[in-house]
Structure formats: structure tokens, C-alpha cells
Amino acid sequence: MVMDHEKQRARYLAGAEGAPPVPPPGGYRGARRQQVPAPSAAPPVPGATATLDTGKQPANALGWIALAASVVFALILLVTLIAGGTDILYGVTMLALQLVVVAVIIASLFSARGRMLGAIALVVTILFNVATVGGMSALQTSASGSYDGAKSDEQKHAEAYPAIKGTDPQQTLSQQSLEEVRAQADELFTDIRARLTAEFGFTWVQVGDEDLRPERNGYGGESMLVEFTSIGWATNEPIQDYAQKLDVMAAIDDVVVEHGLWDLYSFNDPSNSGMDPSMIAKLYGSDDPRTQDTWEYYTENYPDPLRFYANIYDLSHDEDGGFRTAREAQNARTGEPLEGLQLFVIASGVLSEADRAEFEQKLEDYPGFG
Amino acid sequence: MTAPSTNTPPQDDAAAALLRSNRRRRSIRRWVAIGTLPLTLAALLFVGKLLSMYAFAHQAVTAYVVDDYSGSEASARNQEFLNWFEPYKAPFNVGTALGAAEELPEARAELEEALELANGLEVCGVRINLALVLERMGDAARADGDGAAAAQLYGEALTVTVETPEECNSEEAQQQSSDPERDMSDTLEGNEERLKQKQQEQEQEPQPQEPQPEEEEPQPSEEKIRDLQGKLEQGTEERDQRGNDDPGSSGTDKPW
Numbered sequence: 175m176v177m178d179h180e181k182q183r184a185r186y187l188a189g190a191e192g193a194p195p196v197p198p199p200g201g202y203r204g205a206r207r208q209q210v211p212a213p214s215a216a217p218p219v220p221g222a223t224a225t226l227d228t229g230k231q232p233a234n235a236l237g238w239i240a241l242a243a244s245v246v247f248a249l250i251l252l253v254t255l256i257a258g259g260t261d262i263l264y265g266v267t268m269l270a271l272q273l274v275v276v277a278v279i280i281a282s283l284f285s286a287r288g289r290m291l292g293a294i295a296l297v298v299t300i301l302f303n304v305a306t307v308g309g310m311s312a313l314q315t316s317a318s319g320s321y322d323g324a325k326s327d328e329q330k331h332a333e334a335y336p337a338i339k340g341t342d343p344q345q346t347l348s349q350q351s352l353e354e355v356r357a358q359a360d361e362l363f364t365d366i367r368a369r370l371t372a373e374f375g376f377t378w379v380q381v382g383d384e385d386l387r388p389e390r391n392g393y394g395g396e397s398m399l400v401e402f403t404s405i406g407w408a409t410n411e412p413i414q415d416y417a418q419k420l421d422v423m424a425a426i427d428d429v430v431v432e433h434g435l436w437d438l439y440s441f442n443d444p445s446n447s448g449m450d451p452s453m454i455a456k457l458y459g460s461d462d463p464r465t466q467d468t469w470e471y472y473t474e475n476y477p478d479p480l481r482f483y484a485n486i487y488d489l490s491h492d493e494d495g496g497f498r499t500a501r502e503a504q505n506a507r508t509g510e511p512l513e514g515l516q517l518f519v520i521a522s523g524v525l526s527e528a529d530r531a532e533f534e535q536k537l538e539d540y541p542g543f544g
Numbered sequence: 545m546t547a548p549s550t551n552t553p554p555q556d557d558a559a560a561a562l563l564r565s566n567r568r569r570r571s572i573r574r575w576v577a578i579g580t581l582p583l584t585l586a587a588l589l590f591v592g593k594l595l596s597m598y599a600f601a602h603q604a605v606t607a608y609v610v611d612d613y614s615g616s617e618a619s620a621r622n623q624e625f626l627n628w629f630e631p632y633k634a635p636f637n638v639g640t641a642l643g644a645a646e647e648l649p650e651a652r653a654e655l656e657e658a659l660e661l662a663n664g665l666e667v668c669g670v671r672i673n674l675a676l677v678l679e680r681m682g683d684a685a686r687a688d689g690d691g692a693a694a695a696q697l698y699g700e701a702l703t704v705t706v707e708t709p710e711e712c713n714s715e716e717a718q719q720q721s722s723d724p725e726r727d728m729s730d731t732l733e734g735n736e737e738r739l740k741q742k743q744q745e746q747e748q749e750p751q752p753q754e755p756q757p758e759e760e761e762p763q764p765s766e767e768k769i770r771d772l773q774g775k776l777e778q779g780t781e782e783r784d785q786r787g788n789d790d791p792g793s794s795g796t797d798k799p800w
Contacts, residue, residue: 261606264603305592305595305596308598308599308602309595309598313598315602316601316602316605319724319725321605321606329610329611394609441740446747447743447744447747448743448745449702449740449743450699453699453702453706456706457706470740472740500710
């Protein structure tokens with residue numbers, strides 16, 4: 175008996191300290207659940223849902239085809255997106271393929287054994303389709319501005335036209351070059367500064383940097399011509415007296431005419447401006463030159479491209495502080511004085527002498543252009 | 545004699561209960577589907593509208609780039625359906641395409657509508673293109689010999705340009721520009737200067753007058769005539785040069 179007792183102890187406790195005891199052989203009494211027979215003999219009811227546990231059926235070929243088609247098509251879309259083919263994504267071919275994929279998916283959803291894979295394919299297609307991937311690609315194209323892929327070879331050729339559409343290239347070659355405009359502007363500034371310094375005692379400060387801006391050719395590309403904006407020159411002294419303003423502009427007029435330009439004319443003076451008085455008031459603070467905060471005079475050396483501007487800014491006629499604010503903002507950008515006289519030159523469509531040979535050579539590829 | 549038994553086997557009761565449960569579940573599903581159908585349709589419409597905006601805008605730009613202005617306009621017109629998001633873009637794109645196709649009055653109407661719908665920095669590009677269309681209308685009027693109409697249109701273009709908000713000269717505005725290759729501030733400045741010159745030229749252009757006795761009006765000097773002739777020729781040249789394949793000279797010439 176002692177041995178049996180020890181055996182029982184060993185059975186429950188040996189090598190399993192703290193573990194619950196295992197059930198006795200045959201299990202506990204009453205531990206078995208009541209087995210209820212399955213209602214397999216229930217009579218069929220019209221419209222009832224089948225509830226028989228028939229076991230897991232493997233997916234049919236239609237489901238697999240739907241899944242494969244949706245995944246492969248999504249991959250094609252993504253590769254096209256990476257390649258930047260937005261036009262291909264929105265093309266008829268892709269749209270037709272998308273419809274085929276959708277049709278296969280819908281067909282698989284009507285098949286009991288293809289429904290699960292069809293549903294997965296549907297999710298893939300909802301996420302990656304012509305519209306969603308096309309939208310991403312359109313955004314990418316917009317950000318990069320690369321719409322050139324849609325152009326024909328002829329259009330791409332025209333895009334590289336070196337001159338400007340509607341302008342005779344020979345006129346471009348015969349007019350002042352960039353270097354000549356720059357030289358004439360420098361001479362003009364030098365003479366005007368000398369004259370005004372001698373007459374009015376002005377001192378001068380250089381304003382801004384020279385700017386060369388490429389000009390478009392009218393065929394969707396850039397020409398070889400540029401718009402030249404000279405450095406500016408500004409007086410350190412304000413010019414607020416009406417009579418002195420007139421004298422200053424008259425002195426400048428003398429110099430520009432000596433340099434072969436036309437007479438100066440005033441944008442701000444209603445007596446000879448082409449703008450109506452309300453616009454003059456909006457641009458120059460008033461329609462009366464005596465109370466204007468800005469004077470703007472202009473001339474040119476047509477048929478050459480140089481355009482000359484002489485502006486006077488006068489803070490003494492700033493009625494509401496708005497003009498001072500604008501001038502201070504400009505001062506912060508360029509460092510120019512808040513008021514006084516400013517001179518600068520602009521020339522559009524000029525060609526650098528360094529580019530002349532290349533310009534002429536390229537023109538040979540464009541007979542009939544212009 | 546015994547009464548007929550009404551007892552059913554337990555498995556029949558379970559099957560009937562299961563079928564009742566199934567019917568109830570199917571009914572709930574049906575009503576849930578019917579109840580959420582409007583929401584589902586609205587969601588589909590919303591997503592479809594958003595995605596179609598990208599597609600139509602891309603097609604409008606692509607067609608414009610290859611000079612297919614009617615195609616560009618047609619694509620932009622598709623943006624007008626349920627035009628709830630960034631509503632200025634549809635008339636802006638339509639107006640830009642019409643402007644490029646030289647249908648200037650129609651382009652003007654569309655761009656003016658776009659200007660009313662635009663907010664904040666959106667107005668910058670709209671104002672630039674509207675001013676360019678007005679300028680080209682002025683050029684056309686001048687070519688037809690209607691100097692008064694030309695001056696009026698140049699003035700309107702100048703007003704549109706001058707009233708452009710100062711914010712359009714900011715870096716943020718430049719980042720939103722439809723033409724990132726051109727500085728918006730430079731474009732506005734260039735347009736303003738050119739319009740001033742055109743108005744000035746128009747002012748100096750001799751208007752057709754009734755024949756008058758010679759002694760009443762002194763004849764302009766030969767130098768003055770040469771001056772005016774030169775300026776007129778230059779104006780024509782500039783118009784030809786700048787009125788190329790886009791509505792004007794500036795950079796903001798793409799629909800988007």
C-alpha cells in the first residue's frame with residue numbers, strides 16, 4: 175500500500191512542481207458534453223441560406239485569373255508611373271485593359287469558389303487603377319513641367335528655333351548686339367551723371383545688378399536672344415521741387431538726344447501721357463505732376479533695341495504712407511535709396527556677339543521660319 | 545383513442561431557428577446596404593470627381609503644349625462638371641485655351657469668371673492671362689484701325705495688371721505659378737511697362753479725321769511724323785513678336 179501511495183504521489187507531482195494534476199484515466203465523470211445530432215434532416219425551406227458545412231473548397235481558376243490580372247496590371251501602372259508615362263496611363267489602351275481587369279474581377283465575384291480571390295483583386299484594383307495611378311503621375315508631371323513627351327518631332331525641331339517667331343532674324347543680326355547696348359548704356363549713364371552732377375551737385379550710387387533674361391522663341395522653347403536690364407544709377411539726394419524735377423528731366427533729355435535717342439516723354443504727365451488720369455493717379459499717386467510721388471520718363475533708340483527710363487521718387491507727396499512702405503520694401507530688396515532720381519536701360523531681343531556664329535549656323539536649319 | 549402528437553423532433557426545431565436567424569441576418573444586411581447606398585454613391589462621386597480633375601487638367605495642358613487648343617478647351621470644359629474644388633481652374637483653363645486659339649472675347653469672359661472665383665494667390669496667374677488677352681484684343685482693334693477701342697483695351701489691361709496684389713511678387717506666389725521658368729514679378733513688371741508704351745503709342749497715333757481746311761491745323765513736322773511712324777512700326781513688331789503661340793508675351797501661358 176505504501177508503494178501504491180508513493181506511485182500516486184509520483185504521478186501527480188514528480189517533475190511538475192506547481193502544475194495542475196492531470197485528469198484520471200478515462201476523464202472526470204460527467205465531463206463529456208451532450209452530443210446533439212446535427213440537424214441534417216431538416217426539410218429544405220425556400221429562400222433559406224445553405225448552412226451545411228461542406229468543407230473548404232479550393233479557389234477556382236477564375237479567382238486566380240482575377241487576382242493575377244489585377245496584380246500584374248497594378249505593376250504595369252506603377253512601372254509606367256515611374257517612367258513618367260502619364261499620357262500612356264490616360265490612354266485608350268490602358269483604359270481598355272482596366273475594363274477587362276474589372277470585368278474579370280466582377281465575374282469572379284459571382285463565382286462561389288472565386289469570390290475570395292476576386293475580393294482581394296478588387297481591393298488591389300481599387301487602390302491601383304488608371305485613375306489613382308494616373309492622378310499620381312499627373313501630379314508628378316505637373317511638378318516637373320515635363321510635358322514635352324507629347325510633342326511631335328516637328329514641334330520639337332521648332333522648339334529649338336534660335337530666333338523669335340514673327341521677328342526677322344536678319345534684323346536681329348543688324349541691330350545693336352548685347353555688348354553694344356551695354357556699352358551705349360554705360361556711356362549714357364556716364365554722361366548723364368556728369369551733367370547732373372555738374373548742374374545740380376548730385377552724388378550717385380549704383381543700384382542692383384545687370385540682368386540677362388532668356389526670351390522665348392514663340393514655338394514653345396527658348397531663343398538665343400535675351401532681355402538685357404542694365405545696372406541702375408540713383409542719386410543719393412532727394413528731388414522734391416517741381417521746377418528742379420523739370421530741369422533735371424530737361425538736362426537728361428539733352429544728353430539722350432546727343433546719344434541718338436528720341437526725345438524723352440512722360441508717362442506721368444496727363445498733358446502728354448497716353449493713360450487716362452485715373453490710371454495716372456493710381457500709378458503715380460496723383461494726376462497732377464506737382465503732387466505725384468513718382469515721375470516716369472522714357473525714350474528709346476528705335477530701330478535699335480535700347481529703351482531708357484528716368485524715374486524720380488518723391489516721398490514728400492506720400493499721402494498715406496503706402497508709397498513709403500513700397501519704397502522701403504524695394505530698398506530692402508535692392509538697397510536703392512528711398513527717393514531721388516533713378517536711371518536704367520532695358521533692351522529686348524538682343525544677341526550676344528559671342529553667340530552670333532552659332533545663331534547664324536542654327537538659322538540654316540530653319541528655312542521659312544520667322 | 546389518442547390525440548395526434550404535436551411534438552417535433554429537436555433537430556427540426558434547431559434547423560428552423562437557424563433558418564430564422566439567417567433570414568434576419570440577410571434582412572439586416574439588405575437594409576444596411578440600402579441605408580448606406582446614398583453615402584456609398586456620394587463617396588464614389590467624390591473620389592471620381594477628384595481623380596477626374598487630375599485627368600482633365602493633364603489633358604488640357606498636354607493638348608495646349610502641342611497647339612491643340614480645341615482639345616485643350618474640351619478637356620478644360622470637362623472640369624466644369626461639379627466644379628466644387630478650386631473652381632477658378634476650369635474657366636481659367638478654358639479661357640487660356642480660347643485665348644491661344646484667338647477667340648479673344650470668349651477668352652476674356654472665361655478669365656473674368658475665373659478671376660471672380662479665384663482666391664488669394666490664385667488671382668496672380670488669372671490676372672496675368674486676362675491682361676494678356678485684353679492686350680491682344682487691343683492689338684487686334686489697332687490692326688483694324690480702331691484706335692479708340694485699342695486705347696480703351698490697353699487701359700483695361702493695364703488696370704488689371706496694376707491691380708494685381710503685391711503678394712503676387714512673393715516667393716510663395718512664384719512657387720504656385722503655372723510657369724515656374726519665369727519670374728512672376730518680372731512678368732508683371734514687363735507687362736506693365738509694355739502696356740504703358742502701347743497706350744502712349746496709341747495716344748500719339750494720328751486718328752482719322754474729317755478733312756479740314758489746311759490753314760486750321762498746323763501740319764506736324766517731318767521729324768515728328770518719323771517719330772510716330774517709328775513708334776507705330778515698333779508697336780506692330782512687338783505685337784507680332786509677343787503674340788506668338790500664347791496669349792501674350794509673358795510666361796504664364798499654360799492652363800493648370
